[in-house]
Amino acid sequence: MTENPFTNSLKSPEIKDVTIKDHFWGKYVDLIRDVVVPYQWGILNDLVDIPVKSHAIKNFKIAAGLEDGEFEGFVFQDSDVAKWLEATSYILEKYPNPDLEKKVDEVIDIIEKAQWKDGYLNTYFTIKEKGKRWTNLEECHELYTAGHMIEAGVAHFKATGKTKLLDIVCKLADHIYSVFGEEEGKIRGYDGHPEIELALVKLYEVTNNSKYLELAKFFIDERGQEPYYFDIEWEKRGKKEHWQGFKKLGREYLQAHKPVREQREAVGHAVRAVYLYSGMADVAYYTKDKELYEVCEVLFDDIRNRKMYITGAIGSSAHGEAFTFEYDLPNAAAYAETCASVGLVFFAHRMNRIKPHRKYYDVVERALYNTIIGAMSQDGKKYFYVNPLEVFPKECEKRFDRHHVKPERQPWFGCACCPPNVARLLASIGKYIYLYNNNEIYVNLYIGSEAEFSINNQKVKIVQNSSYPFNDEVNFKIIADGEVYFTLNLRIPSWCDKFEIKINGELLTGFNLKDGYVSITRGWKSNDRIEIILPTQLKRAYSNPLVRENIGKVAIVKGPVAFCIEEADNGDNLHLVSVDRNSSLELQFDEKLLNGIYVVYAHGYKIWRDDFEDQLYKTDFETRYQPTKVKFIPYFAWGNRGKGEMRVWVYEK
Structure with missing residues (x-):
């Protein structure tokens, strides 16, 4: 008889009950509160002079009848506003601010006016395709955007005690409950992008209304069943696609290739996967569903042991923003979406709540100390969507298969899921400690x-x-x-x-x-x-030999923190640099570099390239190495000194 995992009934403290007093993390909390939240507010209102405009708040104003205009942005543009509201609510819970709260209240008033009488809430289908609600769950993210708004409503209620946004999202959830389910006349479908599942559980937590938990369980168990719902609705809408060629992405992309209880391997779109797994873990926790928990554990271990970068990033392929196969972890071509690491933190935290094991927070630390904080510039105003472990700027500019990689952080994105995701996680860091x-x-x-x-x-x-x-x-x-x-x-x-x-x-x-x-x-x-x-000595880390790109290479780590080399310190053509395998590793604090960071020095070599002159190939040639001092900085700090090369995995000689 296996051990019962549901014996702890653990919970997180409320954000208001935890005060961050940490030299390292305190700076990030302050940055989110003082810079990121106001900056993102300006972007959502199109007040910031950047190339990419959001239009997200304006969409709500148009849907509310307060302004004229057309919908602009992605079909899921509403979720940017919802995640900003959630992040801001976490800040307000700990740091009351009347001016900020007034801005939030104004947005909520607009959202209330944009909601339909029956509870439906979505600006795209209100403005652009009014008669097509719930007809394209596969592509159009209606339940996904609803989920993010529900999360915002829960966070706002817990922060302020005000019920307006909570009432809005309860009305929305009640509408969804009336539309979806196993009963006759209801839709037996689910969203192409999981998110509603974990959101409904959060709503259950604050309302104690069991129908929200029941609905979350329905969406989880219905996913991947036959007959295949997305084919049914596709036929009903005349085989029309919102995005041309979307069907070619396949069922794994949608996390609908198998019923969830039959899944044993993390596949498909990485963000969708970990959002789904988070909802599964939540439902397992509250329903004491051992089978569902065990599936989650198998999926987590598959990610941790075979599909996660040393930086806590996941999703190795730009095509489908997806997991590929075990040990396929390319460095320069990595997708490694910021949102995927955020979702991985959500998933690991929920698993640890059920049955604590250090493996979960080992993963959380890798993601937090590397990809998540590294996705944001030091001033809080630029972001990475993709987090590669190797960058050669010319590749990003000239090669089609590297166009997804940006050598510098961007002020915003047309698809801007990542910046507010970083904000809401770091604003709530206290509940993970x-x-x-x-x-x-x-x-x-x-x-x-x-x-x-x-x-x-x-x-x-x-x-x-x-x-x-x-x-x-x-x-x-x-x-x-x-x-x-x-x-x-x-x-x-x-x-x-x-x-x-x-x-x-x-x-x-x-x-x-x-x-x-x-x-x-x-x-x-x-x-x-x-x-x-807790001794966290500087160490050399090596990949499993089945990780093809890392043979002969080493990474430098200190605890969860991965280090990298940059062109700014080591010159160009970093592929010529190697570290002496017998070299000592020297840790120093450089108070003048990037507002003060720890750096690592090692003895190494750089291949002497001048011997080739203008020749492309030579025979009977002996490589010459020039001794050099190799300087590493934390991965989270890379890209803050202008465009240049970067590598985490370095050749060892």
């Missing part, structure tokens, strides 16, 4: 913070001081009224070969380490102190 129930607290991330919990009806505050992973020591202080008995679970990342824990200065021995967490059960009192040493 801990999980807890009535008698346990799990520490998942070592981020300096103060967090408040209710344990056995007693208030407990944990003060965490950390500069992990660049320094090894993390300290905790307990603040409580009287003695509180609970278990404190500390995650030991897989890259820490050894660790040390002290309680009130005394070394902890005979501890219980299970699934990567050390459990300490005792009566805790105010001013109890826990010190944990």
